[in-house]
Amino acid sequence: MISLRGVEKFFPHGPTKTYVLRRINLDIKPGEFVSIMGPSGAGKSTLLHILGMHDHSWTGEYYFDDVPVHQLDAKKRAALRNRNIGFVFQSYHLLDDQTVFENLELPLSYRDVSKKDRQSIVCDTLDRFQMVGKKDLFPTQLSGGQQQLVGIARAVVASPRIILADEPTGNLHSAQGKEIMDMFKRLNDEGTTIIQVTHSEINAGYGNRVVQLEDGWIVNGEASLASHPAA
């Protein structure tokens, strides 16, 4: 599904370069639940944003379903991303002036889904996440855990094949974190590929593979352990 070959990212500093990622080769198969781990500054979030096609100033090759992402222009890359990828952020990044319902509706509106379909999809998602009663609340009226649940719901509302999560429980206490990770596990069980950045061994335990980064290098987990959790 995802294949990175020789991906590197650096910042030029005068005549020298500061590398953030070095010679990254990584394959991720559909249905995997991958945890990217490593110390601060190892390049975890950078790798996640390259995978999420937000970052395009890198070198190397990136194939998504055999489509060479590194050769796509910004518009095609955005279209590919919108079709396949959902994001969950550490700080939730919900829009404070929009209700839970409107926050969920947002990704669909960017995918030209009709108003009627949007409403039905959002209602289904709210139901699935058991948040129907909160649909008219604003994010500031929710707890951190509830906000992150909305963040996940927003990530899945457009039915992506992959969810990228950047330290999704980083701002939550352990009980809330568990609830979120259970949700990820459930989604993964339903077939969604999950790639998370985490510092937590416990959270990594929800997945079936760990990619360890240090100083921009993958030191462990480069290859896929399983083609499918069931495998």
Added chain:
Amino acid sequence: MDAFLNDIRYAVRNLIKRPAFTLVAAITLALGIGANTAIFSSVYALLLKPLPFPELDRVVTVWHSYPSRGVTRNEVSMANYIDWRAQNQSFEQLALYRWWSVNLTAIDPPERIQGFLVTANFFDVLGVKPFMGRNFAEDENQPGKNVAILTYNLWQRRFGADPNILGQTVTLAGFACTVIGVMPENFNYPSNAEVYSTIEITPTSAANRQFNSYYVVGRLKNGASLQSAQADIDNITARLEQQYPETNTGVRATVFPIVADTVRKYEAGIWISMAAVAFVLLIACANVANLMLARASGRQKEIALRAALGASRWRIIRQLLTESSIVALIGGALGVLIAVWGIDALRTANPGDAAKFAPGWHQLGINFTVLIFTIGVSLVSGLLFGLAPALQVSKPDLNSALKEGTRQSSGRSHRLRSSLVVLEVALSLVLLVGAGLFFRSFISLFKTDPGFNPDNVLTMNLVLPSTKYQERPRIAAFYAGLVQRVKAQAGVQSVAAVNHLPLGGSNSSDAYLVEGAPEPPPGKEDIGRYRVCTPDYFATMQIPIVKGRAFTEQDKTGALPVAIVNETFARRHWPGQEAIGKRIRFDAPLDRAPWMEVVAVIKDVKHELTVEVTPEFYLPHAQDAWRSMVLVARTTVDPASLAGSIRQDVWTIDKDQPVFDVRTMQEVRSMSVGLQKFNSLMIGIFAAVALLLAAVGIYGVMAFAVTQRTQEIGIRMALGARAPDVLKLVVVNGMKLAVFGLAIGLVASLVLTRFISNLLFGVARTDPLTFGVVSLCLLAAAFLACYLPARRATKVDPLVALRYE
């Protein structure tokens, strides 16, 4: 005091530290304050202090009025004046004067100058004494005195400021007049005056109640009010009506303050300009307030720190207001420079020949009062644009403001900034609507068919002196000879002379009778305009003759008196009948005003573009030989190129005869709409500045909003928003403000245009086209102002935006 100085010191330091902000704010304000200063200087010079007379509020004008005809101002007869003077209780003095356009000869070159014949007490009424020499003496209103007082300007211009001018003689209208005085330099009343002489009061003229050609000025007694003077005059006119029913039925008099009376023709235009620049300044203030708010959001931590260290709210507000006042004063100083330039431009533009006709024009400039106004306006502006931001940021949330990395502005601040933009858009729209209406009005005026063809016509004025040209045949012969001579010139297609040029600003009117119609009661006579012209006038001006014939050489003294009427005249008096062959005459004794047979009906001619055509008749010059005529020549070449040779023709006949106001007919037409053109230009410039400022305001708010919303935009892009989505998000937000402002502006315009409806011509004050076009212009400018920051928003890198995390 020490704290105040500290505030100033800190404010100056702060402003120097942010030169870009200080400069942008000061320039924005300078535009508004400069425009206000320039226009206020004209308000001061032309409306508030146009006449340098002592105790100006006691000086008044008195006019004949005809309430039954709706006429509020008409010239006065000498006999009525003498009665008013003798019978009133309210005036210290009443003086009489009349126009005296006069040839200055026996000096090279001869020149036509503007003089006034006055009663001896004229300068006493105004409270002004000659700067050199003496005033007229009471007995100098007797015939044959021939004395003159020169204006300072004429003394300088034509007599080289000769210190020995007193006692010398100058030739005016063919009379040798002894110079007895020179008026002070700034004395220019009535406007454009260059010389004064005395009115001859004879027993005949003193008894004449029908020759209404005089103007009256008066000085109220100490303690007398305008109302008491009016009541006094009302009593006298009522008595005179009883006493002289033949001439005084329906004749009343109205007393006006001299300033209001003098400035009435251009007052409205100047006040409208003042209102327009006030709007521009408000918009500028709104812009700077927005800048201050944007800047304040970056200073929240500093303010919070001050509050945490014990500064009271008032202390913080005072500090911020000191800063805004200093910015405003810098803007004011720059504004004065803009005003100096603006006043120079105004002087050069000389709208409607104001230098000639607007008293006070030469005092236009920056003086002490204007400077005080500028400083006042600057400080009020400082308060206006500084107060809201100061109130807003002086109540910081210490907890959040002092946290590292906090960079958000409050929703309240955003609402205030948005409200300011809405206000700017609304004010701009009002100005744009005003400008649009004036422009349409001017175009409509300019496009109005005057009823003749003004292309390729040269005009020049001549006034034959009565000393040399006394007999009517001689006057008629002069003009007939001149016409023949000019006609023979190469390049001249047709030539004629007329007493008043169409659109030239002067007209003659008189009461007339129509044969067969019942004689109107006194005071209800038909008043018609009349003109006197030589035979080829209609051909030269290309005024179509609907029916009948033009005047010919045979229409002369001794022949059948004839007249030509306009279509309005024929329609009014002979609807559905043949006008040719009908007879009319002036309303005077039959021996002096014989019946005249109508020989033609011509198309209506507009002698003033803004006024409806009234009944008018023309007489052949050979039967009513006026001395003062305008030569009109239709040419096959550039008309201006023939000015020299035609002038030479005049001097071949009479070498002493001055020729003046040589203009093409297109110039005359253009001058006749000069004030309207100027008004539309002025409001147009102010509206353009307003539009620019409003667009900059919208841009500023949207650019700031984009900066504030970088993270939000990043999130949206991470969630799949494409460039058009982000573009739409920003543009729609900005356009919502613009549309809201537009709606308020439209309502305000509908209300405020009531005040200019009197100045509009050929366009309704609610003209949908104007409202539509200016609204579109404003929306287009707003769209552009939103589009630029929106484009920037599409370049937000979600990766960078999300790093704020």
